[in-house]
Amino acid sequence: MRAVSLLAIGHGQIVAQRENWPCWLAVVLGCGIACYFSLPVEPPLWLPAIFCALGFGGAIFFGLSAHARILFWPALFFGVLCLGFADMTYRTLSATPHMLAEDLPGAYVSGRVARTEPLPNGLRLTLSPAFLGHDAEDDGAEPFSLRITVLRPVGDIVPGDWVRLRADLRPPSPPPAPGAYDFRRQAFFDGLDGTGFAFRAFKQESAEGRQATSFFDTYDDWADTLRQRIGDRISAVLPGPPGALAIALVVGNQTALRKADLDAMRDSGLAHLLSISGLHISLAAGLMFFSTRFLLALFPWLALRAPIKKWAAVMALAGAFFYAILAGATVPTQRSVIMTGIVFGAILLDRSPISLRLVAWSAIMLLLWQPESLIGPSFQMSFAAVLALVAVFDALRQPLLSLRRRVTAPPADIGGRVLSYGGQGLFWLATMVLSSLAASLATAPFGLYHFNRLQFYGIAANMLAVPITGFLIMPAAVIALLLMPLGLDGPALHVLGWGCAAVLWVAHTVQDWPQAVTAIPTMPSWGLIAATTGFLWLCLGKGKARALGLAGFALMVISIFIQPVPDVFISASGRLLAMRGPDGQLGVSSNRSEKLVRETWLRRVGQDKSATFEKLATTQNWISCSYPDMCEGEIAGRRFFFDLGRVPSPVDCTAADLIIVPQRWVRCPPGNAATIIDRRIFRSSGAMTLRIENGAVQIDSVAASIGKRPWSAYQLIGIDEDQRSASGSMASENEDPPGGDDAGD
Template identity: 35%
Template sequence: MGVLSFWHARSEAALEGQRGYLFPWAPVALGLGIGFYFLWPGEPGGAIYAVALALGTAGGLWALLRPGGLSVLGAGAALIALGLGLAGARAHLVAAPVLGFRYYGPVEGRVIALDRSASDALRLTLDRVRLEDVAPGRTPARVRIALHGGAADWRPRPGLRIMTTAHLAPPEGPAEPGGFDFQRHAWFQRLGAVGYTRVPVLIVAPAEGARLAAFRMAIAARVRAVLPGDLGGFAAAVTTGDRSGVSLETLQALRDSNLAHLLAISGLHMGLLSGFVFAALRFGLALIPALALRLPVRRIAAAGALVAAAGYLALSGGGVATQRAFVMTAVVLGALMVDRRALSLRAVALAALILLMLRPESLLSPGFQMSFAATTALIAVFGALRDGRLSLGPSWLAPVTGVVLSSFVAGLATAPVGAAQFNTLSHYGLVANLLAVPVMGLMVIPAAVLAACLAPVGLAGWGLWLMGLGLRWILAVAHGVADLPGATGHLVTPGPWVLPLFAAGALVLCLWRGRGRLIGVGPVALAVLLWAGAERPAVLISADGGLVGVMTERGRALSKPRGAGFVAGIWLENDGDGADQPAAAARWPAAQGKLRVAETSGLRILHVTGKGAAAELTACNKAEVVVSALPLTLEGDCLQFDPIRLRQTGAVALGETGMWLSRDPTRARLWSGAGVSGRRQAHSPGRDQ
């Protein structure tokens, strides 16, 4: 008991020492509960929620009735239980039918959004959907269709009711076990089918509703008319959130130079806009002594900036990233209006709490993770400089030092998330941001505000022209940096515990007060070691059996040089391999007969790629793995993956330590177990190309 009493007293004292600095840990506890929901093996049942409710209630009562340092643990337990409940409730509230088969036929719906696919095709998102021979109660709430062929050059307005003939399929699961789950992503967007069309799109009814979206598209079209090409596409993305006018080449250059964040209306844009409006209003009111001496100029300027930010949110379409940016901006401006410190860890924590309560699934998004990683790190670092009374240099040099330090800290904080999520590292990203971000703040955003102010009198072109000058410089920087030798590096996907360990260590370093924060170095160092030792599966099998990837000394060898390009790209990215599909296919050993054969880890992999190969193969043995996109009946006790089995397993990974499946029927989640039935399967595949 003496040891327990000692540790109890030490813990009590440690937590008492943090009193007044514990609120930033509230979203961490809430996020833990949300994370438990998404990591749970299978959909939690009523018993799980009942236990969480009981533990959360007990923790909350302990926090209220037993004041002291350890009471914070009770509050944390309550927040964890709340997070689990919020995530489960959100998943059930957004539930909508999901197409359970491949469909080819008429598709009718209302256009609510436009964007571009990975292959640079224009995509339409439709609601109020109708499908032939599919009951309304089983029709997806939303579908997304990529336009190819005769439909590729048409750009509809939101609100139009259109009809076409399209290939549709349910959203696919992970391309490999443990990978990004598009089914889950689509579930929370109420997206029940994706696909493509190659025939013209017909308008069946004029625009109804979606007036704000149509207004956005009209502004975007006007911007592109004044600034043609990628320049106009970039300007439209910055002003309205419509990125459909940016070419794939330019988008890739922005990614390779670590400037792609300038396309998304995020915290940077919202902060620059509200900061510019705040400064302009405050300076303008200060020039009028009669007003400056009688009115709370600072509060009025903050209120005006908040109105401008709300207008920007509405104009941009209110995407998740923009909502997140608005909440953070609103918290900062609200603090100014009540004479509190605007940029503090408390403000960041409050913004995170609001966002996680509204959209618990955002915890899994790279945008959320990177935004709060950068903001938390910046406030922690500059707060430490302020508390330590450390100077950034002479007054004439301090602004430059501040920009360099801000870019370095934000880049360092977001690098692990970006590298883990996208498997690339921009070696010259800091240089590109130092050259581009100041232009965005000093020229592009003010010019956009000027264009908006001059638009009612027909002079928006002046502001857009000035905006174009700044964007032309940013694009030149992006292409110049992206073309440098070795501009990007490729990293292997880390194991499942790497990012959580990084986050835990970084949070302790940023949020804990005193020397105890150095404990955070341990988890960060362990995460680095685990990442350095990450191993990839020896064999990967696509969910439809159309592609096999085998690890060799030269890297991943793919069984086909064409087809399943999306899956092939994800596999190679996760391997940290910069090769394309044809180059990876060239690593595959020479074909033996009509089969594609390779050997790895003591296994002989046979990929059946057509009817001729299927007819040739009649038997197999225990040391063989047979993969086929066609149904097979084989003699022997080999490991066999054909369409019948792959429908149950999804994508498969094989390694020396076992086999992993991306779909487990015994552990179905809401997004993996939903579907509709009752119509014949179409002959053509549906892909969101």
Template identity: 40%
Template sequence: MCRKPVGEGAKRVTTERGSVVIWWSLAGNGVRTRLRGVAQPGEPRQTTGRGVAAADTGGLPAKDDLRLLRAFAARYNRCGASPPAARNARMSTAFRDDAGSLPFRPAGAAAWLRDCLLAERDRWPLWLPVLLGLGVAGYFWSPWEPPPWLGAAAALVLLAGFPALRHRGGLRLLLLGSLAVALGLAAAQLRSAVVAAPVLERSWGPAILTAEALASEPQSRGWRLYLRPIEMPGLAPEALPDRLRVTVAGLDSPPEPGSRLTLRAALRPPSPPALPGAFDFARQAYFQGLGGVGFAYGAPRLLAPPETAGGGVWHAWRLWWSDLRQTVTTRIAAQLDGPRGAVAIALITGQRGGIPDAVQAEMRDAGLAHLLAISGLHMGLVAGLLFFFLRAGLALLPGAALYHPIKKWAAVAAAAGAFVYLNLVGASIPAERAFLMVLVVLLAVLLDRRALSLRLVAWAAAVILLLAPESLMTASFQMSFAAVTALIAAYETWQRRRDNYRERYGPLRRLGRYFLGVAATSVIAILATGPFAAFHFQRMALYGLPANLLAVPLTAFWIMPWAVLAVLLMPFGLEGLALVPMGWGIDLLLANAAAVADWPAAVLPVPPMPDWGLGVMVVAGLWLCLWQRPWRWAAVPLLVIGALSPLGFEPPSLLVSGDGRQVGLRDPEARLWVPSQRGSRFVLDTWTRHGFVAQTLTWPQLGAAAKGRLSCDPLGCLYRDGPVSAAILLDPRAAEDDCAAAQVVVSLEPLRRQPCSGPVAVIDRFDLWGAGAHAVWLDPQGPRVQSVAGQQGARPWSPFPQRRSAWKSGEAQ
């Protein structure tokens, strides 16, 4: 069977009047056409019109068909490039209107846009997860909780409209996109309703907690236990949270998953953001089923072994993997100690809690933090190593290699190994995405197909968004898919040239091109994930490229192969043979990170990026990666606009923590003045990053600071920023004077019994309890106040609506 019956790079177009063949000039001379029965390309022929071959039409109405072909060619030419060669396409009667005339009108902005969209119709499915994500983002960005039926009802209404638009292709396509948005909204609403569980309304304990151990995670000092509460004094059974997270300091070995225990603990609800717009741990905990977090006083006491604990098949499945993860962690820690052991545990089991903060900071500053988070690199290496070595081993057996599909056998074994690794690391969102992609690639091996494409990424993203829509709001999801999408888009662009290099050059030059590929991969990944790093962490590692040139090959060719071998040897008690050389590679990796992090200006602090800036960069980045024709470069100006959006950042002048224990004043020199630096380091770090603070200082107990803008006495401080002033009351006795002198008054104690009616804004202990942390901008036109409750809205994971309701009903204590 001839694979190219009409010549290299040809396209066959089918109309209601006959078959027409179009071939594309690879020399850039435009589009040439012929009808069925005409000589092959390269044979003598006459031409009529510009670039159109005259032919014996065989009774077909050539005039109309040639007019259709000219319009079809113009559709691509107006987009600036010809479509890829050797790809089948069909032109149906949808390109004609009801009167039989062509829909291609004279050039114009709308016509050009329509033509380019039609030229890229094979890329339309790539936008499905984007539309799903738009519906998910609409749910999470909404300031109020939508009616639970809204998403499903919208999807049903849109689905019912399809039959009525079966002859209107454009409207039907628009309806399909709207349906995807509605499905994203419905998935987010359904997920929010399914994971709903009781959450502690206020602090609990110290008291005796009876619980079942679910999982454990090593920490630098002790263990973090995940527990299912069985009895909590003062709480009814129906008010018990599904899961609790308790840190036990000084614990040598954790309890076995499934065992029942008691311990004395102090718990509190999951913390809301430390300031408006910061990381929302309460939302993350809501979707993880965490109803409370805290710490224990002393070690837990075992009540019953795992055999006596019940719970169902799914519960038993999770406990089995938790026990295996804990066993593997203990075996690794017995062979490797210190930071190398903690990193080995993170790479094999996905538990990073035991890595010292200093080591994590060095890896982050060197641009190597991605090596510690289980993602596509690790999943691909595990599956690839299993596939390569199993296939190589079977190839040594003549009987198997000659008469059996050993390549497919290796693919099945690699998929099984990837599934084991997925569950061993806890099935995080990046790991799930990587597993889905690896699974499809291995499935393509079984079907003798090639599967590395953006459609694979789109399929994985759509599945994750439908099953776990809350992952869209996490940095791991955003950075993971951004890097993979950009890398595969670049791979598709350079695929043909890379194949030529592979055939043309020898082993040494190919090795050099491998390191060049690692460098290019690092640059693309840094550019793709940079906006999200700036948005979530307000910092960028400047020397990620040289650090990754050593770290990525070291991880791929030394560390991870020994890690896979160590897991395979654990059933025989021989894991030490592989863990020791793995530790040598980890030592070199950590030394590389420490050296690069110590370089001058290794980290660039950046102002917080606004939501609209990130949105513009996401849309522009997707436009650039998902389309293939030159019109995609129209996204470059939008990328520049989004990258410059942090320049418009206006930092708040006054910050107050939600618990009322910390308050900070930021002066124009980017210095943060606080009463004491002994408070929560997490809150101060969040204020430093989101406030773009250069230095944190302690304000004087008596006297002036900040170039005379700040004056303090034992009762409080007064800060002046131009015509606007703010007073911070450390003692309510200063309320009378400060309320008369300042436009903004902040009191760390309640002021309800001492009315303060003069200032524009008054924030006291009751306001902090009912609305969370506050940020204040001292604008010349008047102060602006934002609270966490106002930014969160009335959402299921926000504790403030319940607090305000209890306050109004008189039930608050």
């Protein structure tokens, strides 16, 4: 009876959420996708497919039964959960990349240019298909998809051209630490097999029979070439940083921006302007809608006889899709286009276009199409901002309408007119502050989790930059695109450049304010789950119980403070190591090697800069170094010794409790209690972190955190299950290394 009463209470809550049912379906669909990524092994497709069929079948059965209708919603939610899981499983099976197995220095590459991206110095080419070797494409060799940075391209290279070059290639990089961003996983779903660097690239003039052979290839070549031509035109008229920002805002290409400008945009909270998303698409579509409707309204005969509002909606949809093509159809762009399509579709059907259901259906469509986008910061922050804005303004609709009527009363005289205009300005300013506050608070948990950065002046920066973007940059960009085929786009591009220069000024000014950005230590996954749950309940809940969502944010804050910080970081190559000293600060073996890895480590511990061990050895007594890559000392009560060099040297197994020699094999006598991390461990573990608790060394590796998944770099070698436990089992491995020549004694 108690179970039945609980079901009845749950059913009553579900019925009370009737208007938000699509939102909860989207949430359950996302939970199914998240469950897939939480597994340590790859599941078979038939298993979630069977459960999905059982869930939907049960929902149909219970829905038709008068006595068991109370079970309809649990069965439906279970079916949707399994649908998300099955959809993600199928997406993985349908992705068939064949990543490079190892680094290939000086490899000869020939390939078809699928995309070009300008850089401050050089050009980045995406080659697909690409072949390795001089005549590999004539021998039926396996094609690859490669992304290569070229320092000095030769000739005018456009998408669709074939090029030859000699490049240093490497497979997509695995995470630099357990739990860090997995570029290799993203490359797996993007179909990217490797990256590389080349000094020069030569265009092949004779490419008969190797042009685009499908409609999609032809379309991609046309869109990418158009994007490149527009970017070249903008850079020719607007050289320097304003032109690079204009290219990012118009065609969605951020690679031309300088690192200093990118850092300023991120630190000031304006990085969302660089991603072609809801703000840009809605502004472009809105300009097309109101401009078309205004022009049609100039003809009274037509305006009185034709549905010009719906005609304007069709033109706005066309403008939104064209802008999405220029932006490269990234996840925020896809989400924005879907939402824009639903908005103007509602106008065509004479329905209300703005609601939480709009956000829900766009999320469902995108998750079914690209389910892997769920775990990316772009999807999470984009939908969080939109959901928060819709929920806040929906909840405050009546108070805002009442306030607007009071401050914008019809003027009775000149003084009243001035007060009315002032009231309109104040109301617009208040809504701008409210929008910035809602979006900033909604995206903060996801920004903390993915980037470990907290911007304190984001609201102020957005209040200055967003109006410039909406009233100056976007209108100028739309006018420039319309006039570009006629060669009359110069004045509009100059206005666009002024707006971009103003936005960059705002970004750099806010970045220079004291404590503009603060580094935050890594948030655990359960902290993000708690914050997301609380955020969804705040937006979708009903009544006073909605306040319970604040508990999720409280748990998020607690998770940051109680998350243990690793004492040692070791890179996958074994050439970079970091240790946390008694003062809690992270020191590194080198400030020149593996810059991206080092910056990731520092960001994950909430630190901006680091000193080298060689420098620390001169001022602190917990470490001493014979060479920059060979040090010893004591950390957390354990004696350590590490040697990052390749030259064989003796290792005293009794002189340290923790021995780290990642470039070589180490052989110690049986019964030795030291924890040994040598080359054989790295072959199957990748980058790892060590945490010392009560004298025991807890080891976490990238291989163990990923599991046996298709995108893992270590699945062919296998994952040592002992890596998941403390270091005792590792210390017991005393087998001789192959050859034994470079083993320590």
